[in-house]
Amino acid sequence: MKLTVVGGGSTYTPELVDGFARLRDTLPIEELVLVDPAAERLELVGGLARRIFARQGHPGRVVTTADLDAGVDGADAVLLQLRVGGQAARERDETWPLECGCVGQETTGAGGLAKALRTVPVVLDIAERVRRTNPRAWIIDFTNPVGIVTRALLQAGHKAVGLCNVAIGLQRKFAAHLGVTPAEVHLDHVGLNHLTWETGVRLGGPEGEDVLPRLLAEHGDAVAADLRLPRPLLDRLGVVPSYYLRYYYAHDEVVDELRTKPSRAAEVAAMERQLLEMYGDPALDTKPELLAKRGGAFYSEAAVDLAAALLGGGGSPYQVVNTLNNGTLPFLPDDAVVEVQAAVGAKGPAPLPVPRLDPLYAGLVANVTAYEGLALRAALEGGRDRVFRALLAHPLIGQYAYAETLTDRLIAHNREHLSWA
Known part of the structure; x- marks a missing residue:
């Protein structure tokens, strides 16, 4: 089995490689290809990846290359984890929206739209090259904003599934609170990427006992603290x-918080410098503890599970993925991308039935879905007016004066990445 990671020079990659090494019986990779144009980073990350495989006795080989076409040729699955514009672009995404009193964040609001506009054309170009080289390969998208990027891929007819680590992180935390194994916890997870709710926590599978009321009663304070939301709200x-x-x-x-502290991008950039220095140590053959603070917890386990299921080699029978709605949430268009539990196999994900969603959540889901459709159109077709319409539609913005100002700032800060600007 050959698996290719586009964006393989990311400091995330050793987390992924560690999972591939530990879970090799679930996903028996013979060749892992790391593709990245940043040669220096790729050399450091690739070296550590080989040492992790060697330490854990993994027989597969790790190949590094800047040649995308060669990297994806013959791959069974291609995992996308790229960041167009790097941490510098993320820093801007998290900063200029705050000047208008709006959240500055890399996956939602104005910053999330900026990332989508930079990312969608690049991802679609990569996917077309994968299709030309190897049309049977599955594309697993971990690149944010996952919902919009996955919708772009599926709309263009690619064999794609979106992946996020939010659900698996909650599953692991809930299992620890309940004193059970993660495999025993099934989440009734519903919504859009980065806009989801756990409406049930079941033991043993989709038909198991719902222990969410007990979880909230006995561990509500800890859950609320993790979410940084008030316990009474939960x-x-x-x-x-x-x-x-x-x-x-x-x-x-x-x-108010974001205005008074360094951006997350600045923190991550500092961590990345430290991590890359560590990765250059020829004695290091495990993922460093600092990597846990970088983000992406349990990403490797989710990726292994999904790839194994798609390639017919195993994996959990039910997984939370981003895939076409196709009636799962009847108030959304069929071509919207939802994040729900699905049965995943070689033919792709089949979403499980979802009970009628409370209007409190359905209204916000419908609103953000409409924004995502407008955002995708802006990413595909360009134009100031399309950017403005997407911003005006977003519930975190919604006022025309803000949308006007944010449109100008978004274009000004991203002009080098927008072919139409």
Whole structure:
């Protein structure tokens, strides 16, 4: 089996490689190809990847290359984890929206739209090259904003599934609270990427006992602290929102916080410098502890599970993925991309039935889905007016004066990445 990681020079990659090494019986990789144009980073990350494989006795070989076409040729699956513009672009995404009193964040609001506009054309070009070289390969997208990027891929007819680590992170935390193994915890997970709620926590599978009320009663304080939301809010909702819902439920509070501390991008950039220095140590043959602070917890386990299921070699029978709605949420268009539990196999994901969604959540999901459709059109076709319409539609913006100003700033900060600007 050959698996290719585009963006393989990322400091995330050793987390992924560690999972490939530990879970080799689930996903028996013979060749792992790391593709990245940044030669110096790729050399450091590739060297550590080979040492991790060697330490754990993995028989597969690790290949590094800047040649995308060669890297994806013959691959069974291609995993996308790229960041167009690097941490410098992320720093801007997290900064200029704050000047208008709006959340500055890399996957939602104005910053998320900027990332989508930079990313969608690049990802689609990569996917076309994968299709020309190896049309049977599955594309697994971990590149944010996952919902919009996955929608772009599926709309263009690619064999693609979107992946996020939010659900697996919550599954692991809930299992620890309940004193059970993660495999015993099944989440009734519903919504859009970075806009989801756990409406049930079941033991043993989709038909198992719902222990969410007990989880909230006995561990609500710990869950609320993880989400940085008030415990009384969780009790009133009776569900567990993704921590990204804090940008909606406590918008002004978050803006005030973000204005008074260094950006997350600055923190990550500093960590990346340290990590790359560590990766250059020829004695290092395990992922360093600092990597856990970089983000992407359990990403490798989710990726192994998904790739194994898609390639027919195993994996969990049910997984949370980003895939076409196709009636799963009947109030959304069929071509919207939802993040839900699905049965995953060689033919791709088949979403499980979802009970009627409470209007409190359905309304926000419908709103953000409309924004994502407008955002995708702006990414594909360009134009100031399309950017403005997407910003005006976003519930974290919604006022024309803000949308006007943010449109100008988005274009000004991203002109080098926008072919139409």
